[in-house]
Amino acid sequence: EQAKEKGERVKVGRFSFQASGKAVALGDTEGLVKVVADAEHGEILGLHIIGPEATEMIAEATMARTLEATLHEVHHSVHAHPTLSETLMEAAETLLRRA
DSSP states (O other): OHHHHTTOOEEEEEEEGGGOHHHHHHTOOOOEEEEEEETTTOBEEEEEEESTTHHHHHHHHHHHHHTTOBHHHHHHSOOOSSOSTHHHHHHHHHHHHHO
């Protein structure tokens, strides 16, 4: 909403922990990862992580913002499987599939 208020064109992708194999294995599937990205260039403008081990996952989100990473860069970086951190990659992929 902040980006939209600034007049930026954005797109939003979400990935639910219900679809995460690791979250299912942990028995904790409440939550999601939400990615807000520039609609034209795909630069990640913001991320929301709500769910198990969110504090362990925030480092990748912070790095993506600091490096002005794009959806493509996050999606194509290596993510171990099954992990909760791969939900960031999956959230980015939801937007890349719509492009």
